[in-house]
Amino acid sequence: MKVTNLTTDQAVLTEVGRRMADYRLQRHMTQSQFAEAAGVSKRTVERLEAGDSVQLINLVRALRVLEKLDGLDRFLPDAPANPIDLLERQGKVRQRARPDARPDDDATQPWRWGDEA
Template identity: 70%
Template sequence: MKITNLTTDDAALVEFGRRIADARLARQMTQAQFAQAAGVSKRTIERLEDGASTQFGNLVRCLRALDRLDGLDRLLPETPPNPIALLERHGKTRQRARPADAPDAAAPWTWGDDQ
C-alpha cells in the first residue's frame, strides 16, 4: 500500500508497522532480538508492528537497529536557507552613516530672524 496524503493516520501507522515487521524479518530477527538490538521493550516492538502509536525516540532506535535511520533524512531533508535568511544571519550592509560626535548641545537653537 502506498502512503499518501489521503491515507488516514491509523492506516498509515498500520502500513508503517507492516514495513517495520517486513524489514525485521528480512534480517532474520525475532521480535525479542529486535527489541534488544533497538534497546526497547518487546511490547514496544509488538505495538509498533501492530500500527499503534509509539514515541518518536523509540522509532529512531528501531530504525537504527535496522540500519534504516538514513530514511529519516530522505523523509524530511534539511531545508536550505533562503537568501533573506542568509542576509539576516550575516548582517545587512550599512546604507547610512551616523555622525561620530553628537551635535553641540551648549548652543541653543534659534530661528534665523532671532539673531
C-alpha cells in the same frame, strides 16, 4: 500500499508497522532480539509493528537497528534557506527606510528640485 496525503493516520501507522516487521524478519530477528538491539521493550516492538502509537525516540531506535535511519533525510529533507535568513547569518540585517526620508535629506535646508541656479 502506497502512502499518500489522502491515507488515514491509522493506515500510515499500520503500513509503517508492517514494513518494520518485514525488515526485521529479513534480518531473521525475533521481536525480542529486535527489542534488545534497539534498547526498547518487546511490548514496544509489538505496538510498533501493530500500527499503534509509539514514542518517536523508539521509532528512531528501531530504524537505527534496521539501518534505515538515513531514510529520514529522504522523506524530510532540510528546508531550503530563506534569503532573508541568509543575510542575517552574514551579519547583514535588512533595514527599511522611512517612506519620507531621503539619503541626502537635510532637515535644516529647504527642499529644492536640484535644477535651481
